[in-house]
Amino acid sequence: MFFHWLEKNPFFFAVMTFAVIAFAGLIEIVPNFTEAARPLTTTTPRTVLELAGKNVYIKDNCIACHSQLIRPFKSETDRYGNYSLSGEYAFDRPFLWGSKRTGPDLHRVGNYRTTDWHENHMKNPPDIVPGSIMPSYKHQFTNVADIETAYAEAVTVKNVFNVPYGDDIKAGRKAWEAYRPKVLEDAKKVAADMKDEGVKKMIANGKVPEIVALIAYLNSLK
Amino acid sequence: MQSNAALEYDYTVAKMFTYVTILFGFLGMLIGTTMALQLAFPELSNLIGEYGTFSRLRPVHTNTVIFGFTVSGVFATWYYFSQRVLKVSMAESKFLMTIGKIHFWLYFVGALIATVTLVLGISQGKEYAQYNWWVDIVIVIVWILWGVSMFGLIGIRREKVLYVSIWYYMACFLGIAMLYLFNNASIPTYFLSDGLGSINNSVSMYAGTNDALVQWWYGHNAVAFGFTVPIVGMIYYFLPKESGQAVYSYKLSLLSFWGLMFVYLWAGSHHLLWSTVPDWMQTMGSTFSIVLILPSWGSAINMLLTMKGEWNQLADNPLIKFMVIASTFYMLSTIEGPIQAIKSVNAIAHFTDWIPGHVHDGVLGWVAFMIMASLFHMAPRMWKKEIYSKKLMGIQFWMQTTGVVLYFTSMWVAGITQGMMWRAVDEYGNLVYSFIDTVTVLHPYYTIRGISGVLYLSGFILFAYNMYKTITAGKELTEEPQFRTPMA
Amino acid sequence: MTIQEIQGYSMFFMTILMAVLLYWYIFYLYRSEKKGERDFEKYGRIALDDSIDTSPVEDKLASEEDRRIKEQN
Numbered sequence: 001m002f003f004h005w006l007e008k009n010p011f012f013f014a015v016m017t018f019a020v021i022a023f024a025g026l027i028e029i030v031p032n033f034t035e036a037a038r039p040l041t042t043t044t045p046r047t048v049l050e051l052a053g054k055n056v057y058i059k060d061n062c063i064a065c066h067s068q069l070i071r072p073f074k075s076e077t078d079r080y081g082n083y084s085l086s087g088e089y090a091f092d093r094p095f096l097w098g099s100k101r102t103g104p105d106l107h108r109v110g111n112y113r114t115t116d117w118h119e120n121h122m123k124n125p126p127d128i129v130p131g132s133i134m135p136s137y138k139h140q141f142t143n144v145a146d147i148e149t150a151y152a153e154a155v156t157v158k159n160v161f162n163v164p165y166g167d168d169i170k171a172g173r174k175a176w177e178a179y180r181p182k183v184l185e186d187a188k189k190v191a192a193d194m195k196d197e198g199v200k201k202m203i204a205n206g207k208v209p210e211i212v213a214l215i216a217y218l219n220s221l222k
Numbered sequence: 223m224q225s226n227a228a229l230e231y232d233y234t235v236a237k238m239f240t241y242v243t244i245l246f247g248f249l250g251m252l253i254g255t256t257m258a259l260q261l262a263f264p265e266l267s268n269l270i271g272e273y274g275t276f277s278r279l280r281p282v283h284t285n286t287v288i289f290g291f292t293v294s295g296v297f298a299t300w301y302y303f304s305q306r307v308l309k310v311s312m313a314e315s316k317f318l319m320t321i322g323k324i325h326f327w328l329y330f331v332g333a334l335i336a337t338v339t340l341v342l343g344i345s346q347g348k349e350y351a352q353y354n355w356w357v358d359i360v361i362v363i364v365w366i367l368w369g370v371s372m373f374g375l376i377g378i379r380r381e382k383v384l385y386v387s388i389w390y391y392m393a394c395f396l397g398i399a400m401l402y403l404f405n406n407a408s409i410p411t412y413f414l415s416d417g418l419g420s421i422n423n424s425v426s427m428y429a430g431t432n433d434a435l436v437q438w439w440y441g442h443n444a445v446a447f448g449f450t451v452p453i454v455g456m457i458y459y460f461l462p463k464e465s466g467q468a469v470y471s472y473k474l475s476l477l478s479f480w481g482l483m484f485v486y487l488w489a490g491s492h493h494l495l496w497s498t499v500p501d502w503m504q505t506m507g508s509t510f511s512i513v514l515i516l517p518s519w520g521s522a523i524n525m526l527l528t529m530k531g532e533w534n535q536l537a538d539n540p541l542i543k544f545m546v547i548a549s550t551f552y553m554l555s556t557i558e559g560p561i562q563a564i565k566s567v568n569a570i571a572h573f574t575d576w577i578p579g580h581v582h583d584g585v586l587g588w589v590a591f592m593i594m595a596s597l598f599h600m601a602p603r604m605w606k607k608e609i610y611s612k613k614l615m616g617i618q619f620w621m622q623t624t625g626v627v628l629y630f631t632s633m634w635v636a637g638i639t640q641g642m643m644w645r646a647v648d649e650y651g652n653l654v655y656s657f658i659d660t661v662t663v664l665h666p667y668y669t670i671r672g673i674s675g676v677l678y679l680s681g682f683i684l685f686a687y688n689m690y691k692t693i694t695a696g697k698e699l700t701e702e703p704q705f706r707t708p709m710a
Numbered sequence: 711m712t713i714q715e716i717q718g719y720s721m722f723f724m725t726i727l728m729a730v731l732l733y734w735y736i737f738y739l740y741r742s743e744k745k746g747e748r749d750f751e752k753y754g755r756i757a758l759d760d761s762i763d764t765s766p767v768e769d770k771l772a773s774e775e776d777r778r779i780k781e782q783n
Contacts, residue, residue, distance in 0.1 A: 003738055004748070010376045010384065010392070017389075017483055018396050023724060024487030024510075025404075028503055029435050031717040036431040036499070055423070058347035061277040067573055071496040075645040078653050086498035089430025094347045097434055097497065101573040102261070104657040126264075131662040135260075135267030135275040143272070149419030152411040156425055160409060171416040229762055306760035382770035385756040459757050468754030473739045476750070480735065484728060702761065 039090030045154075045163050046091065046220060048179070049186040049208070052150035053217025056210045057096065060137060065102035068221070081108035091163055103134060110222040115193040118215045137211075141198055145213035147183050151176055187212050190219070231305045232313040233604040235322035239298035240597055240604070242330055244686050246290030247590070249337075251682050253283040255675035262668035273341055281352040282340045287585065288350060288448060289361070290333055295593035296452040297329070297368065300391055302600050303459045304372070307388060308379035318374045325367040332360040344422045348437050350444055351405050355424040358406045365402070369395055386475045390455025393483060397447030405440035431498050435491065442490035449585060451482065453552075453592050454521050460596045461525055461545045465535055466705035470527035474520055481517030485510055492563035495572065504565070511563035518556035525549040540615045541707055544595035547623060551587025555580060570645070575664070576637025583630040586622070586678060594685050599707050601689060607696030609709035610688050618684040625678030628670055636667035 006013050046054065057063070070076050072083040084107055089095055120127065123141070125134035155171050157163040168179055187208045191199055194212070202209050260266045260276045267276050301322060305311055312319050336357045339345075345352040353361065372395060376384070384392075408424040428436050462469050469475055491499060491507030526549055529535070535542045558580050562571045571577065598615070602608055609615070643663065646654040697710060742748045756767055 003735060004742075007384065008382055010373060013384070013389070014373075014392055014396060017393050018400065020480065020483045020728075021393070021397055021487050022400060023484070024490075025400075025439055027717060027721050027724075028488065028491060028506065029432070029439060031713045032435075032500055032503070033432055036435075037429060058345055059343035060272070060275065061280060061343070061345065061347075063347065063349070064277040064280040069497055071569070071572075073496070073569065073645065074651075075647065075653060079644075079657070084498055086431045089434075089498070092430045093426040093428070093433065095430050095433040095437070096347065099349060099493065099573070100575075100577065102661070129658050131658050133261060133264040133661060135264060135277070137272075137275070139272040146420060149411065149423045152415035152419035153423060153425055155415040155418070156409055156411040159414060160425075161429070171414065171418070173416070173418065176415075176418055231762055303760075306762075307756050309760070309762060309764075309766050311762060380770055381756060381766040382768040383753050383756065385753065387757070462754065462757045463760070466758065468751070468758055472750045472754045473743075476739070477732075477736060480732065484732075704761075705758075 036086055037090060038087060040085060040087035043088055043090055045165055047186060048147060048150045048154055048183045049213055049216045050220045051153050052145045052147045052208065053213035053215070055150060056140065056145060056214045057217060063096055063098045065100060067098035067101050067105045068107040069097040070105055070107050080105045081111055093157065106218065106221055108222055110219045113218070115190055115215050115219065118218055119194045119196060119211070122211060140210040140214060141196055143210045145208045145210045147208055147213070148176060151179060184208065186216065190216050229311055230313065231311050232319070233302060235312065235326055236298050236301035236600065237604055238326045239294050239301060240600065243291060243294040243298050243593065243597065244689060246286055246294055246333070247682060248686060250283060250287035250291050251679045253279055253286065255679045257283055258668070258675040259672040262665060262672045278341070278343060281345060282337060284350055285340060285352060286337060288444070292448055292589055292593065294329070296394065299456050299596050300372070302604070303387060304375055304391070307381065307385040307459065308375060309381045310375060310379050312375070315374065315378060318371055321367055321371045321374065325364065325371055328360065328367065329364045332364060346408065346424065346426070348405070348426070350441050351437065354422050355408055355410050361402070365399055386472065386479065387455040387459040389479055390451050390458065394447050394452040397443060397451065401440045401443050401447065405436050434494055434497065435499055438493040439490040442493055443487055446486040449589050453589050456592050456596055457525055457545060457549060460599050461528055464541050464545065464599055464705060464707060465529060465532055467528050467532055470524050470530060474524045478517040478520035478524070481520065485514050485517060489514055489563065495565050495568040508563050508565055511560045515557060515560050519553060522549045522553040522556070539706060540612060540619055541595050541598055543619055544591050548588050548591035548595065551583055551591070551626065555584035555588060558583070570641035571637060574637035574641045575633045576641070579630045579633025579637060583626060586629065587626045597689065601692050602699060602707055603702055605693050605696070606699045607692055608699055609707060610691035610696050612709040614684050614688045615709065618681045621677050622681035625674045625681065628674035628677070632667040632670040632674065636664050639663060
């Protein structure tokens, strides 16, 4: 008998088990893959500075408490804005929907918070939102954001996944040196709205503090 | 090859994993308790700068508990019971013994380094899959070594039939291997940009909605194949052995095995209800979550019925208490999960504290209880010593059970309160509460959870102490106890 | 045929196949026990009689020996 034989042959038993557990993934994930990968016509890839900000978001693991997914309920669209669409995430690697809202959703935070608000809030959240249980992220004002890695990321997704970045984003140190001033330019624009002296000093020295990259990223969430 | 009278089971590797299980259990729970207190008293989040914030600690907590405590518990029990039900000693194969030791050391050193990377904030950003690409490679090698060791031992077995626990551990091996490889597939950016930036950084192979699907197909089933499947295998061995009663229905255990294997994987998309994945996937995840009650309760009822006619043991053997309450918590969380997976319930429950509440009645009440009970059962047989103190074990049991109950009850209330407040509207249809209102209201529940964490952690310290004293100062046993674990 | 259709059909037939397999399995378990071909419940003893000097419920070496003898005849 088939079952009798199966129970005594570890190898074929393992193959059978694998087939049974792999089946669900094949049916659920594969068929919709191409469709779900398509961006909206208005969705653009993030700039290098924003990517660096996204990496700060991941490093400090904001996802532990903040979602980026507005569900199609009136209570959510009233609170956060339009509900999220699949195509808006097409360039997000990884996706950052999160699974817990200890703090509010951030998917469209760029629509209703400003650079200045974020600057003060990240220093000490309860000062801005009394009763807030969010920790202070002062270290982001002194840590340097890794814009080179963000650039490397842009190059990678452009070459591997055909993400529509311009021709000036290409592999190699030379290309990066040529591109770097553009990132600094973007950073300067963000820092212009900030008050922190340390941040201004770092920008003047050609360094981008984490907070500047993070705010650029948060402002891009619309 | 006749069985040799002087031959004995060799527990060297099982012992090493036992120590590490206790170490990671303590670390994981210590961090968890700290985090629970941080939510109640946020000042605690800023004690050690960027390395001590709630957000930075969270992956350290989850990964230490999953890949540190649970997985090493699974390894420890595997290296113990597999020899016994296959009736073959590891001492019979030099090769397997060496593989076992390499498996342990690579795992241990790898786990320590991995923990440090998370504290430093080196992360892939996907929940329960934060380890970056080169840590992933080490993990894959560790897993392959376990596979070699597992199938090697099965290959030289004397018992022809594979006991059902072996089935479950094999499924754990296969399931995690498949899920981990697919979900962690990523491209290191350093190599594709001619050496720019950090070597640690990588981008996921999938983007947006696809990434979400793959991630929760993984996330949900890492729970399935890490927290359910091997633990069910564990109880199918340790409960019968400790009570002296054979499994109530061996046939039912086989049926629930195939049921669990087939149904579990579909349910992953219930983490994405009301998101941007297609409706039919959400419905499928929801439906299969309900179906999942059947095989889960099939196993749980089978365990409880195993005690039929022997319920008096529940009163006088604390280990039976641990195992029976573990299967009860298993029943609780496998009915709670499907309820949360109903779309209308999920609309309230998702994103709230009810979800961590659900996770923790499963992991604290079911997984950790079973692992601790199994280690207690193994200790006298591995070190040939009596358990140091039955009384301490009893105290530990009540402290931890109270801890779990406080945890999930407070989080039920917190979750439903918050979920209802988010959607509350006044007579004109305007939102009643601002977001911060729904945070401050949770303070009492967060405090209760902090207390529950302290209780559970203290119980775990008692467990560690009891184990330590057993190993160092327990009364010597002259012969191996057959069923009930001897304790002073 | 689009991938959705292939998916639909494979979902449908696989589900039927799995259901048939499951019920066949239940039927097989109980029938073989009723006919006295196999006793599944005795496997529950594997966990209980697990010291190294007790004899296995079904000896792997012995059954391989049996097969060899059968093949020779």
